[in-house]
Amino acid sequence: MRTSPFFHFLMLGFFKERKKHIGVIAISLVILFLLGSALFISSSIRYSLNQTLAWEPDFVVQRTQGGQKVNAPTAWIDDLLEVHGISKVTPRVYGRYFFKAKENSFLIVGVDFMDEQSNKALRMMMDETDLKQFLKGDNMLVGEGVSTHLKTHFYPNGYTFLTPKGVFKKVNLFKVLPKKSNLISNDMIIVPIELAREILGMGEDEVSDIALNVPNDDEWDNVADKISAFYYDIHVTTKEDIKKAYENLYNYKGGVFLILFLIVIVTFVLILYQRYSMVYSSERRHIGLLRALGWSIRDVLKLKFFETMMIVVIAFVLGVALAYLYVFVLGAPLLREIFLGGANLPNSVILVPVLDFGILSSIFLIYAIPFISAVLIPTWKIAVTDPKEAML
Amino acid sequence: MMKAMIVIDNLNKHFKSGDDIFKVLKGINLQINSGECIVLKGVSGSGKTTLLSIIGGLDRPSSGKVLVEGESISKLPDLHISHFRARKIGMIFQHFNLFDHLTAAENVMIPLIPTGLDMHEVNHKVEVSLKLANIFHKANSAAGRLSGGEKQRVAIARALASNPAIILCDEPTANLDRNNSLKFIDILSQLHEMGKTIVVATHDPLFDTLPFESKIIPMEDGSLVDTFSKDTLAES
C-alpha cells in the first residue's frame, strides 16, 4: 500500500483522538439533517407539481367581482371558442364541500366524462368494465384522505351530501384514487359534472371557471390580451403564473427555513469557535513539539486543514444520507406538515426523490463555509505555536 | 582539521515581563567545531536551555548572530528555519516529549514527514534509527507504555531519524536513574564516534567525566564563565 507519510500521520491523529471530533460531527449531523430534510421536501413537492403542469390547461379564465371569484356564465365558452388559436375550451366546476361535523372540507370536482382528455385520463385509472359501471349511477372517486375521513365517520361505502337546496343526495364511493397522487388528490372528490353542480348548488348555465389551451406558445401574450378585453370582470391566469406561484411558495417556505437556519448557523459557528479554541489549546504542547521537530507553520496548517475537511466530508455525507432516508424512505413524518399543512385532512404523500446539484451544493456551502471559517482562526493560532513550547 | 559548525557571535536574549527587562543571555561568543561534544553546565536559570533552543532554531535571539555552516539562522522565515530544524538538528528533550498514544516507530517518523520522502524511505529510516538506538524490539508498542529508559532511547532514535549533523540534548538524564543515565552516555559516545556535533545542556555531574573527548563550558547567569578543554581520555 503506497500512502504518503503525511497521510499516515493525519489518519493516526484523526482516529486515535476521534473522541475529540465526535461531538462536532454530531452537531453537524443535526444541522445537516434538518437543513437537508427541509430542502428535500420542498424540492420534491416542487418537482412533482412541475410534472403535473404539463397536464394543466394553459389558461384559466375566471370571473371576479370585488376581488372575489364568482361563477362564470356558460355563454363565455362560446365566445372564447371564436378566438383564433384557442383550443380545448372546457368548463370547470369545483368547490369546497364542508363536512360540518368536524369542520373539515372536501374539494368537489365535477368532470365531464364525455370530454376527450378526461376520458383518456380516466382510462389510465380504470379498465373498461369499471368505466361502464362507474358512469352508470351516482358514483364518486375520492382521494385517500377523504376516504379515510369518511370511514372514521362511518361512511364506508358512500356519503349523503346535503345540497344548498336542503335536498339529500346519496353518492356511492366507487374507488379510492391511488396514494401516489395524494399530493393533489388527497382531499378531492371527483363526480360527474351535473352531480357536482347539484351538490355545490350551481345553476345549469354556470361554471366555476373556464380552462383553455393555446397550442402555439408564441401566441400566449396575444391571446391573454385578447381575452382580457372581452369582459370587464374577467381574470386570466396563465400556467406561467401558476408555475411562479409554486416556485414562490417553496422559495418562501424554504427561505423562511433558511433564515431560521442562519440563526442556528451563527450559534453553531460560535460553539465551534469556542470548542476549537479549547481543543487546540490542549494540543498546544503537541503542536509545539511538532514545530520543534521541524514542522513548519504551513505543515501544521495543512494537517489541521485536512482534519477539518475529513470532518466536513464525513458529516456532510452522513447528514445528507440521513435526511434522504427520513424524507424519501420514511416520508418525512411531522416535518411535511409544515409544507403541506395539517389543519384539514391528514395527508400522507409519497415524496418522489429529487437530488440535484442545486440542493446538494446549497447544503454543502451553507454548512462547510461557516464551519471552516469558524475553525480557521483557532487553527492558525495553534499552527503558529512557538517551537520552544516543547522545551518547557 | 577542524571545521567550524556553529558560530555564535555576541548573542543576547532578553524577555520583557511588564516593564522589567529580563536578560537571559548576555553577549555570548562561542565556536563549536564539527564533531565536537560540548557540555553546557550550569544551575537551572543560567540560560543554558535558552542558548540550546536558539542554536536549534527553536527560539530567536534579541540581537547577535548564530551561524550554522556559515549561514545565519536567526532571521530566517519560518518555512526555512523549520526546514533547517528538520534536516540539521536532532533534539532530545528533558521530558522525552513523546506522543504517548503513538507507537515508538510512529514517534520516530514525525520529523521525517515534512521532508517529503515517500513511505518506503521513511520506514527504512525509522528502522535504521530504531536499531541504532537499540529499541527496535519495541517499535510497535505505544510510547506511553514504555519505561523511562526505553522512552529515552525512542527519543534518541527520533533525534537521529533524519540523520542530522547536530544533536542537541536538554537535561537528557534528568528523568533517568543512574543505570539508564550511564547507558545514555554510552549511546552518546557512539554518536560522537559517528562524527555528530553534540551539545548537551545539563547539571548532572555524570557529564563531568565523559568517556570521550569533550569540552565542558560552565554557564552562570547568562554568560559563559570560562572555556577550557578537558581531555578526559588522557586523564584516565
Add this chain to the structure above:
Amino acid sequence: MAKAFYTVFSFLFLITFSVSIHYVATDRVSATNSLSAVAGLTRMGSLSLSVAYYEPRVQRIEKANNIIYPEMMSIDRMDFVYEN
C-alpha cells in the same frame, strides 16, 4: 491507521451508493403517471394542501390554532404571500 480511514470511507461510499441505488431505482414514472391522470381528469394540478391558498378567505371556517389570540394567523396560511 490508514485501515480506519479505508473503513470509514468505504462505509461512507456504501451509504452514498445505497442512496444512489434507491434514487435510481425509485419508481418515478408510476407516481408521475397517477398525478398526471388526476391532473388530466380534473384539469387541476393544485396542491392538496390542508390550506388552500387560492380560496377566498371569507369562505374559510377555521379553527383558531391559538386560543389566546384567535385572530392570529396560523403558520400554514399562505394567502397573504400572494397579495400583490
Add this chain to the structure above:
Amino acid sequence: MNEILLSNQVLVYLLSESILFGLLLIAFVITFGILLKWDFGSYSEQQFLLERRAYLTMTILLFVFVVKFLLLVYFVFAIDSLSLLVPGAMCAAGVISANDYGMLLLFLKLVILFFLLLWMALNSYDLRAKNYPIFRLKSWLFIAIFFIISIELGLNFAYFSHIDTLEPVNCCSTLYGQLEGANPLPFGLNIMTLLLLFYLIYIVVMGAMLSKQRVLSVLATLLFVMIAYYSVVYFFGTYIYELPTHNCPFCMLQVEYYYVGYLVWGTLFVGAYLGIVSSIMEIGLKEERKKEQTSALILLSIFVLLCTAYVAIYYLRNGVFL
C-alpha cells in the same frame, strides 16, 4: 422582502459571500497593521509576531480563493435557476441583465479571481525566498483586492435586491442577437475574419509561450480571451445549440447542453489566467514557472479543440455548416 431574496440559492450565496467578507476584513486589518510596522531586519518580538500574523492572511486568502472560485460557479447556477421567477428570462442572460449591476458584478468576479491567483503566485515566490523580498508588494496587492471585493459585496446585495419580478426582461436572443443588421462584433469584424483572428491569435499565444516571449504572450492572451468570447457567443455557440440564430454565452451552462458551458468558459479563463499570471511572474521576478505555462497551454488547447470539435462534429453529421 423581495421574493428573489427568499430563493434558497440566493440566500446561501449571499451568506457565503458575507462570511468571506468578514474573514477578509480580519485579514485586511492585520495586513494594514503589518504594513505599518513591518521591518524584516528587526529582531524584536513584534516583528516575529507580525510574521506569524502574515500566516493568518495567507490562510484566509487561500480559503477565499478556493471558495470564490466555487461561488462563481454557484452564482451562475443560481441566477440560471432564477430565470423561472423573472418574466421573460429564458436563461441566466436575462436575469443578469435584469438591472445595471449584474454584468458589472460578473465582470468584477472574473477580475477578482485573476488578482487572487496573481496574489497566490506572488505569495509562493515570497515564501520560498529567505527574506520576504516582495512582502510589501503582495500586501498592497491584497489591499487593492480587498477594495475590489468590498465593491463586489455591495454589488451583490444591490443586484439581488433590485431584480424586479414583475417587469419583463430581455431574453438572450434580444440581448445578443443581431437586430436590424447592426454588427455586434468589435472592430467591425465579420464572422470569417473573427474566426481567422481566433485561430491566428491562438497560434501566436502558443508560439509566444513556447519561445518564452513573455510580454507578447501576456498581450496575446488578453486579446485571445476577448476574441474567444466573441467567437464563442457568435459562432461556436450556435454549433453547441445547433441553431444559427441562438447567440448566448449562458444557455450552454444548462443541462440541455450537458453543462458544457462550464467546461468551455472554465478552460478558457483558467488557461488564460494561468498563462498571464505565470508570464507576469517571469517578467517581474525572473523566475521559471514551467508547470503553470504548460498547464495554461494545455487548457487553452482543450478550449480551442472543444470549440472546433463542435463545428466539426456538426459538419460530419449533417454535411453542411450552419
